[in-house]
Amino acid sequence: MTNKLITPTPSRRTILKGMAAGGALLATGLAPRFTQAQSSAPIKLGFQLHRTGIGASYGRWYERTAGAALTALNEAGGINGRPVEIVFEDDGTDPKRGAEVVEKLTSQAGCDLIFGTLFSHVVMGSAPRAGELKVPYLVCSEGHHVASGALNRWTLQPGITDVKSQVQSMAPWVTSTLGKKITMVFPDYAFGHDHRDFFTAAVAAQGGEVIKHIAIPPTETSFTRYFPQIPSDTEVLYHVMVGPAVLTFVKELGEFYGTGARPEIFGFIDSLEAVNIASPGLEFLEGTHFWEGHPRYKQADASAAETAYRAAVGVDDTGASVSDPADIATYAHMFSAWETLFVIRDAMTTAGYQGPADRQKVVEAMEAMVSFAEGNDHPQGPKVFNGKTHQAFGLQSVSKVEGGRLTRVHQTAMEDGFYPDEVDYTTQSF
Amino acid sequence: MDFGPFLLLALMEGLVTAAVLALTASGLSLVFGIMRVVNVAHGAFFMLGAVLAWFVSEWVPGPPALSFAVALVICPLIVGGIAALADTVVLKRLNYEPEATIVATIGLLYILEQAALSFFGPDARPVPAPLNFRIQLPWFGYSGYKLAVVVGAALVLLAVWLILKHTRAGLVMRATQIDRDTARAFGINVDRVYAGVFAMGAGLAAIAAVLIVPIQQAHYLMGGDPLLLSFIVVIIGGLGSLRGTLVAALLIGLSDGVISTFFAPTLAKIIATLVVALVLVFRPQGLFGKRMA
Numbered sequence: 243m244t245n246k247l248i249t250p251t252p253s254r255r256t257i258l259k260g261m262a263a264g265g266a267l268l269a270t271g272l273a274p275r276f277t278q279a280q281s282s283a284p285i286k287l288g289f290q291l292h293r294t295g296i297g298a299s300y301g302r303w304y305e306r307t308a309g310a311a312l313t314a315l316n317e318a319g320g321i322n323g324r325p326v327e328i329v330f331e332d333d334g335t336d337p338k339r340g341a342e343v344v345e346k347l348t349s350q351a352g353c354d355l356i357f358g359t360l361f362s363h364v365v366m367g368s369a370p371r372a373g374e375l376k377v378p379y380l381v382c383s384e385g386h387h388v389a390s391g392a393l394n395r396w397t398l399q400p401g402i403t404d405v406k407s408q409v410q411s412m413a414p415w416v417t418s419t420l421g422k423k424i425t426m427v428f429p430d431y432a433f434g435h436d437h438r439d440f441f442t443a444a445v446a447a448q449g450g451e452v453i454k455h456i457a458i459p460p461t462e463t464s465f466t467r468y469f470p471q472i473p474s475d476t477e478v479l480y481h482v483m484v485g486p487a488v489l490t491f492v493k494e495l496g497e498f499y500g501t502g503a504r505p506e507i508f509g510f511i512d513s514l515e516a517v518n519i520a521s522p523g524l525e526f527l528e529g530t531h532f533w534e535g536h537p538r539y540k541q542a543d544a545s546a547a548e549t550a551y552r553a554a555v556g557v558d559d560t561g562a563s564v565s566d567p568a569d570i571a572t573y574a575h576m577f578s579a580w581e582t583l584f585v586i587r588d589a590m591t592t593a594g595y596q597g598p599a600d601r602q603k604v605v606e607a608m609e610a611m612v613s614f615a616e617g618n619d620h621p622q623g624p625k626v627f628n629g630k631t632h633q634a635f636g637l638q639s640v641s642k643v644e645g646g647r648l649t650r651v652h653q654t655a656m657e658d659g660f661y662p663d664e665v666d667y668t669t670q671s672f
Numbered sequence: 673m674d675f676g677p678f679l680l681l682a683l684m685e686g687l688v689t690a691a692v693l694a695l696t697a698s699g700l701s702l703v704f705g706i707m708r709v710v711n712v713a714h715g716a717f718f719m720l721g722a723v724l725a726w727f728v729s730e731w732v733p734g735p736p737a738l739s740f741a742v743a744l745v746i747c748p749l750i751v752g753g754i755a756a757l758a759d760t761v762v763l764k765r766l767n768y769e770p771e772a773t774i775v776a777t778i779g780l781l782y783i784l785e786q787a788a789l790s791f792f793g794p795d796a797r798p799v800p801a802p803l804n805f806r807i808q809l810p811w812f813g814y815s816g817y818k819l820a821v822v823v824g825a826a827l828v829l830l831a832v833w834l835i836l837k838h839t840r841a842g843l844v845m846r847a848t849q850i851d852r853d854t855a856r857a858f859g860i861n862v863d864r865v866y867a868g869v870f871a872m873g874a875g876l877a878a879i880a881a882v883l884i885v886p887i888q889q890a891h892y893l894m895g896g897d898p899l900l901l902s903f904i905v906v907i908i909g910g911l912g913s914l915r916g917t918l919v920a921a922l923l924i925g926l927s928d929g930v931i932s933t934f935f936a937p938t939l940a941k942i943i944a945t946l947v948v949a950l951v952l953v954f955r956p957q958g959l960f961g962k963r964m965a
Contacts, residue, residue: 295893298794459938463888463897467685467933470678470812486796486891500806500813522800 281596284327285320287586288347288356289579290368295335296460296485297361299516303555303572304358304382304579305330310554311580314618321590329353337367344371344379354590354598357582358382360575361484362433369393376672378604380586382578384408384535386436389633391665395672398608398632401582402535402575403625403659405436411638411658412533413444419652420506420531421477422450427468428482430457437482437510452480460484465491469498472505482510489517496526507531511538511641511648515572518562520646527643531651534639535574536622539647551580551621560647577622584619585611602672608632609668626656630666635659677811678933686929688818688887691825692880694921696898697905698832698914699876705912706849706869709768712777714877715899716784717755721747721878722799722890723792729799736800740886743799747882748875754784755874756867763870764863781895788892801886821883828879829918836914845869849912904948910961920959 289308292301312328320326329351333343340359347353355378359365362385369387372379373394381388381399386406388399416424424445428434434457442452456471465487472479483491492513507530519527538561540552555576556564563569585608589595592610593603609629616624625636637656641648700714725743732739758780766772805816836842848855848865856862877898888894905924909916924944931940951958 294789294794299796302795462937463894464685464689466814467682467929467937470681470933486889486893489796489798490887490889494815497806497813497815500808502808502813516795521798522804 282324284325285322285590285595286351286353287326287328287583288344288351288353289328289330289358290333290340290343290347290356290364291330291358292335292360292364293330293332295333297335297364298486300360300572300575301332301335303516303576304360307555307576307579308358308583310556311583314554315583315587321587322595326587333359333364333368335361335364337363340364340368341371344368344375344377348372348375348377353377354595355380355586355601355604357586358579360384362387362436363431365397366392366432369397372396376601377598378601378608380582382575382582383433384436384575385433386440387432389628389631389664391631391667393632395667395670396605398605400585400608400611400614400625400627400632400634401578401580402634403636403638404633405433406440406661407633407635407659408533408535408638409437409441410444410661411654412640413441413450414448414658415640415652415654416478416480416508417445417448417450420508422448423475423477424450424452424480425454425456425472425476425478425505426452426480426482427456427458427472429460429484431460433484434458434460434482441480458483463487463490465494466498469495476505478506478508479504480508481513483513484515488513488515489521492517492527493521493523496523499526509533511535511574515574516570518568518570519643519648528646530643532641532643532648533574534641534648534650535636536577537639537641537648537650538571538573539641539649541650545616545621547616547618547621550618551577555580581614581620581622581625585614588619605672624656626660628663630668631663632667674811677809679930680809681812681814682930682933683926684814684818684929685933686926687822688925689928690922690925691822692884693898693901693905693925694829694918695825695880695883696877697902697909697917697921698829699873699880700902701906701909701912701914701917702832702876703870703873704906705914706845707763707768707866708770709763709773709870710770710777711870711873712774712899713758713780713784714777714873714902715895715897716781717751717874717895718877718881718898719788719890719892719895720751720754720784721881722885722888722894723788723892724750724878725882725885726792726797726799726890736804737802740800740802740882743882744879748878751878752871752875756871759867759870760863764866768866785892785895792890792892794892796889796891798889799885815887817886821887824883825880828876832876833914841868901944904944906958907948908951908958910958913958913960916958916960 291305308328316325331343331347333340347356357380359381360383362383365381365383369379373396379397382401384402384405386404387393389404428437438455445452454473456468458468509532511532511534540559557571558564561571561573589604589607592607593600611627614620614625623637625634627634638654639650640652642651696718703709703711724747728743729739732742762776763773801817803817807814807816844860844865848862852862905920906917909920928940
């Protein structure tokens with residue numbers, strides 16, 4: 243047996259030499275083929291998706307909306323002449339997993355930026371990692387945590403109004419139309435706390451009063467036991483609930499009040515997202531009011547862009563999937579996935595985006611934006627963008643349940659939702 | 673709301689919790705009492721019952737009452753079948769070693785949960801209640817179905833007690849519990865008894881789930897809470913004592929109802945867990961358990 247039977251070719255030494263030479267070439271910029279060519283490779287956008295866990299019904303529709311927006315985007319020529327891909331990654335609606343997903347999308351999947359996160363506790367868990375990795379992180383979460391200054395320069399919310407602006411713009415309507423003594427029921431975590439803090443302040447500014455706060459753990463499955471805490475002199479019950487148990491929540495509320503006397507009820511549609519309003523047990527909702535980010539039932543004055551958006555995503559005029567009437571959309575929120583994608587396109591175009599080295603330019607391009615016009619890119623309506631606070635502001639709808647469907651009875655004005663800046667992210671370093 | 677009606681509502685809520693808890697925990701207690709197996713997958717069997725009830729309600733035509741009745745029969749049988757299979761294929765081969773069975777049932781829990789996620793999906797899905805009447809009291813309304821759940825659970829528990837005390841199968845189970853080897857010497861097929869007991873325990877969890885699912889909706893992660901509460905109840909009541917389980921379920925259920933209505937549900941859980949700790953320190957065998965030699 244000779245020791246030359248198996249010769250490693252190329253030898254270890256040769257490989258090392260080659261690697262050293264190649265490395266030197268790359269380092270000194272002597273490899274023009276790779277570093278200077280105009281790439282035609284697809285731009286990869288990471289989507290942090292709540293496919294499982296308590297946000298699953300939102301995740302299903304965010305995936306469909308983002309997919310439909312992507313098709314529209316690529317048909318119109320992609321970004322900077324390059325096709326666009328979206329890499330969806332499930333975070334289980336879990337903050338801990340969220341940070342890992344940000345890491346995975348950036349480092350392993352090689353995504354240029356990340357968007358789509360909805361649940362605010364996941365945003366809180368993930369945004370710091372995005373800041374460390376220096377990757378633009380565009381959330382669709384409604385939480386006030388972006389505009390409050392709690393996050394970082396890499397995190398922006400260009401696709402949906404935050405809770406502070408939403409509740410502040412609607413509080414005058416609630417106190418003047420429904421009543422001034424209000425009891426609030428909300429989930430006991432970041433998103434619910436935004437509602438508690440800002441709606442309470444907004445009501446006080448209108449001369450009303452929130453007489454009771456009822457916080458419910460987000461994983462709760464039974465709600466009847468909370469309802470006796472509602473004071474009997476409550477004029478308006480304000481409810482906002484999320485998670486898999488929302489239908490149970492509304493049903494038990496109906497059982498509790500039944501045919502007896504009840505206060506006016508004003509809810510965030512979150513309490514009924516992905517749930518059919520015509521479900522048995524929800525008859526009591528007739529005559530109550532809801533906030534909607536985007537009206538689930540197609541309104542009489544719907545724009546052409548709104549009609550085209552519904553058709554593209556596959557939602558009928560009642561807010562259900564065109565292929566399955568039992569599959570109700572999370573219509574009031576999911577427009578943000580669509581609109582954020584087009585903001586990304588505009589920012590990358592302005593920045594002349596080529597690759598991850600230009601990530602900072604994308605953030606700067608977005609910070610320079612001031613408004614988005616209503617149209618196919620922004621079917622929910624016009625928006626104002628504040629580059630300092632990284633937050634978009636839009637119009638809110640108040641809808642009334644009439645004949646088992648939601649009809650808009652009030653729309654806020656843009657300036658109703660403005661508040662003084664609490665942060666200037668543009669002064670922070672990258 | 674005045675104190676009287678407030679208390680009434682709290683007790684009614686507590687009674688519903690207690691009834692469902694008694695059913696679920698008695699399954700856990702049975703399995704531990706006879707097989708000495710700590711079944712961590714018990715919550716997953718509960719969830720499986722609810723998820724199967726949703727499938728039945730989708731596939732069986734006719735009024736909700738009919739599909740509910742079908743679910744009440746079929747779901748425990750299927751879940752019991754899966755449990756018996758798991759016992760034969762996994763637990764038996766581990767010779768029911770305590771440590772090994774705990775790890776094995778944790779694995780089983782993950783398998784069942786992920787299977788439900790794959791085949792049923794991540795959404796919470798409602799199952800229509802078989803009866804849809806509300807009781808309108810002067811102070812508040814209440815679901816008539818919830819009260820029916822209490823009656824249903826009591827009937828099932830009565831049946832379990834009758835089976836254990838007055839049938840041959842119950843006699844064989846009790847014999848196996850007292851001394852496995854002697855039972856085998858007397859010609860009892862211990863393997864079959866174990867498979868049957870494991871199936872029965874899982875079946876009880878499934879019945880509880882079918883009863884609760886019109887109130888709560890089916891969801892693939894719904895097994896966590898029942899598992900924790902069942903363990904609390906079984907430890908307080910005394911591992912393996914059915915009577916202790918019932919008393920503890922009533923105690924925990926009613927106090928949960930009252931404390932969570934008057935104060936906060938989280939406080940109710942804190943107190944329940946604290947009681948478990950105290951019981952473990954001062955009376956490790958539980959309220960009704962026999963001290964092991």
